[in-house]
Amino acid sequence: MAQAATEAAQTARATIGDSEFDRDTAVTLREEGVYDAELSAGWTIIHAVNGGYLLALLGRALGEALPHADPFSVSAHYLTASVPGPAVIRTQTVRTGRTLSTGQASLFQYAEDGSEIERIRVLATYGDLDALPDDVRTTALPPAMPDRDHCLGPSDGAPRIPGSSAITDRLDIKLDPATVGWAVGAPSGKGEMRGWFGLADGRDADALSLLLTVDALPPTSFELGLTGWTPTVELTTHIRCRPARARCASPSPPATSRAASWRRTPRSGTAPTASSPSPASWRRPRAPSRRTRTTSPAPVRAQSRAGASSSQWARPMVTSRSRRRVCLTTSRSRSGPASSSADAVITMWST
Amino acid sequence: MAQAATEAAQTARATIGDSEFDRDTAVTLREEGVYDAELSAGWTIIHAVNGGYLLALLGRALGEALPHADPFSVSAHYLTASVPGPAVIRTQTVRTGRTLSTGQASLFQYAEDGSEIERIRVLATYGDLDALPDDVRTTALPPAMPDRDHCLGPSDGAPRIPGSSAITDRLDIKLDPATVGWAVGAPSGKGEMRGWFGLADGRDADALSLLLTVDALPPTSFELGLTGWTPTVELTTHIRCRPARARCASPSPPATSRAASWRRTPRSGTAPTASSPSPASWRRPRAPSRRTRTTSPAPVRAQSRAGASSSQWARPMVTSRSRRRVCLTTSRSRSGPASSSADAVITMWST
Numbered sequence: 001m002a003q004a005a006t007e008a009a010q011t012a013r014a015t016i017g018d019s020e021f022d023r024d025t026a027v028t029l030r031e032e033g034v035y036d037a038e039l040s041a042g043w044t045i046i047h048a049v050n051g052g053y054l055l056a057l058l059g060r061a062l063g064e065a066l067p068h069a070d071p072f073s074v075s076a077h078y079l080t081a082s083v084p085g086p087a088v089i090r091t092q093t094v095r096t097g098r099t100l101s102t103g104q105a106s107l108f109q110y111a112e113d114g115s116e117i118e119r120i121r122v123l124a125t126y127g128d129l130d131a132l133p134d135d136v137r138t139t140a141l142p143p144a145m146p147d148r149d150h151c152l153g154p155s156d157g158a159p160r161i162p163g164s165s166a167i168t169d170r171l172d173i174k175l176d177p178a179t180v181g182w183a184v185g186a187p188s189g190k191g192e193m194r195g196w197f198g199l200a201d202g203r204d205a206d207a208l209s210l211l212l213t214v215d216a217l218p219p220t221s222f223e224l225g226l227t228g229w230t231p232t233v234e235l236t237t238h239i240r241c242r243p244a245r246a247r248c249a250s251p252s253p254p255a256t257s258r259a260a261s262w263r264r265t266p267r268s269g270t271a272p273t274a275s276s277p278s279p280a281s282w283r284r285p286r287a288p289s290r291r292t293r294t295t296s297p298a299p300v301r302a303q304s305r306a307g308a309s310s311s312q313w314a315r316p317m318v319t320s321r322s323r324r325r326v327c328l329t330t331s332r333s334r335s336g337p338a339s340s341s342a343d344a345v346i347t348m349w350s351t
Numbered sequence: 352m353a354q355a356a357t358e359a360a361q362t363a364r365a366t367i368g369d370s371e372f373d374r375d376t377a378v379t380l381r382e383e384g385v386y387d388a389e390l391s392a393g394w395t396i397i398h399a400v401n402g403g404y405l406l407a408l409l410g411r412a413l414g415e416a417l418p419h420a421d422p423f424s425v426s427a428h429y430l431t432a433s434v435p436g437p438a439v440i441r442t443q444t445v446r447t448g449r450t451l452s453t454g455q456a457s458l459f460q461y462a463e464d465g466s467e468i469e470r471i472r473v474l475a476t477y478g479d480l481d482a483l484p485d486d487v488r489t490t491a492l493p494p495a496m497p498d499r500d501h502c503l504g505p506s507d508g509a510p511r512i513p514g515s516s517a518i519t520d521r522l523d524i525k526l527d528p529a530t531v532g533w534a535v536g537a538p539s540g541k542g543e544m545r546g547w548f549g550l551a552d553g554r555d556a557d558a559l560s561l562l563l564t565v566d567a568l569p570p571t572s573f574e575l576g577l578t579g580w581t582p583t584v585e586l587t588t589h590i591r592c593r594p595a596r597a598r599c600a601s602p603s604p605p606a607t608s609r610a611a612s613w614r615r616t617p618r619s620g621t622a623p624t625a626s627s628p629s630p631a632s633w634r635r636p637r638a639p640s641r642r643t644r645t646t647s648p649a650p651v652r653a654q655s656r657a658g659a660s661s662s663q664w665a666r667p668m669v670t671s672r673s674r675r676r677v678c679l680t681t682s683r684s685r686s687g688p689a690s691s692s693a694d695a696v697i698t699m700w701s702t
Contacts, residue, residue, distance in 0.1 A: 075426030
């Protein structure tokens with residue numbers, strides 16, 4: 001019986017290739033190097049399509065256009081805000097080599113007169129993540145963070161935002177309570193955002209979905225007490241390894257009900273203050289679900305930080321294959337009310 | 352007399368616009384958006400032209416082509432190794448706005464049959480550094496580091512490298528002794544490289560010369576005990592403010608003699624081991640010069656780190672105009688013998 005229940009839970013989860021994320025980032029070859037796409041309204045926040053979703057679309061097109069399939073380094077410059085609807089991705093192969101290929105891609109949408117408007121342009125180098133050497137040296141350890149059931153998601157409060165919060169239905173983000181002071185008018189002042197990341201339908205992470213993850217957390221400027229729209233100017237992502245696909249054993253509701261719990265339902269609650277334009281309110285956690293299961297998608301620990309760290313690395317470098325779990329690093333510029341909010345270094349670990 | 356001597360020293364220093372760096376990164380308009388350049392042999396290391404010098408050349412061309420003059424975010428993908436000689440830079444204006452402009456530029460050299468070979472391609476967003484808000488919040492502090500006279504430069508040992516070390520004559524780098532163990536066969540294992548950076552002819556740093564600085568330190572992989580060529584795949588630079596131009600009062604030889612001290616002179620000494628392919632040996636410092644002067648170029652503290660840091664930020668964020676002295680952050684991928692050597696986060700402070 002227990003085994004049957006486990007298998008049923010596994011069946012309910014979306015899989016890589018058959019998930020919301022995969023359907024909504026599908027691209028259709030129009031002609032060599034040119035791909036049609038449809039920007040889904042399901043990935044919007046406030047008034048724009050999420051930048052990580054766009055990055056994944058471009059990443060998928062480049063993975064098809066280039067001889068190598070895996071994004072290694074993706075440098076994106078955001079030009080104009082994207083809206084749901086048709087788009088075209090034009091790619092160019094810049095250089096191909098034995099181990100690396102470099103390409104360029106731009107996503108365009110259409111003006112009323114039919115002319116193309118460029119939304120985002122990327123330069124990217126692709127390779128084969130499986131071919132990277134096992135010798136990895138790093139001092140990095142995953143951030144100390146409560147387990148998922150003690151972290152906070154949008155379903156822990158009442159969504160109140162001006163405009164769309166559709167993307168919260170697609171994601172399974174649980175923020176470290178230490179980084180959600182902004183939602184209750186008490187930002188920590190530390191400029192950090194930390195949480196567990198997964199896709200709401202249970203799809204495992206892969207290199208492509210990491211490109212979505214890099215733009216999924218609320219801006220670190222919220223925890224500095226700074227509000228307002230902080231559009232991304234540039235975002236570079238370096239993917240270091242495939243995220244782990246091992247199942248974690250922590251108690252969590254089955255994927256299907258967890259996805260459902262992210263649907264917006266009217267709920268009484270304290271409206272966010274004017275100083276916390278939260279895409280959804282992050283409140284005290286509800287009691288953890290008592291249901292336990294032996295499998296769930298392996299979430300990714302994501303951490304972004306404003307400004308530049310100067311803290312010393314006390315730990316010696318170690319060589320360990322397990323350290324490959326540091327699956328990406330990024331750097332980023334935003335335009336915003338304080339120039340430090342323009343900085344973020346994002347690091348992700350898979351469990 | 353003292354005042355006359357000071358003025359003479361000041362006169363001897365190269366100035367922004369009239370220095371080795373400015374002459375060697377000059378570009379000549381061929382037609383709209385297209386610039387001719389001559390890659391100088393003076394900026395080579397081993398067998399290739401330095402990647403930071405190339406970045407500065409592209410940065411200068413884009414600063415001329417775009418309506419905004421200052422590089423904010425520059426994402427570079429390195430395609431093939433450059434060699435001294437003629438080159439052409441082709442720029443494209445991608446988008447212009449009130450506060451930001453985005454452009455693209457590629458540097459090409461010529462094959463024997465006259466066809467163009469692309470060396471490096473960049474996407475870059477430019478703006479006006481003086482127009483950034485004063486409200487800066489960061490936890491970053493400059494790294495603890497000995498003063499310049501207790502740091503080590505190439506003139507502290509005998510240069511022994513296969514190929515060119517010409518670039519060491521252009522630069523005034525003094526490495527923290529804690530990060531030069533690699534030069535004597537005792538790498539620290541920490542994957543850090545830290546030092547004072549200046550130009551040998553005394554030219555002050557500006558936003559453009561920072562693009563050179565980001566590729567000026569030896570690879571962090573040396574301090575991991577890893578040897579071999581580790582070409583840069585991608586390098587993104589976010590410039591946050593103009594470096595300070597205040598003069599520092601620390602004792603240092605006049606610029607002219609300091610520049611001279613970087614010339615290669617035969618010297619007896621221990622040859623580097625096979626495991627330390629140093630562009631120059633970094634040995635115990637000679638006694639600091641007894642000459643003191645009241646002015647010298649303001650050097651930049653540069654620090655690069657392999658891997659991804661997970662150390663916590665203990666300090667609260669502070670708001671301070673002086674914190675603007677964190678003048679840039681970068682992220683980088685290299686291809687190399689260990690995939691962690693592929694990572695580096697570079698941060699720079701001006702004094």
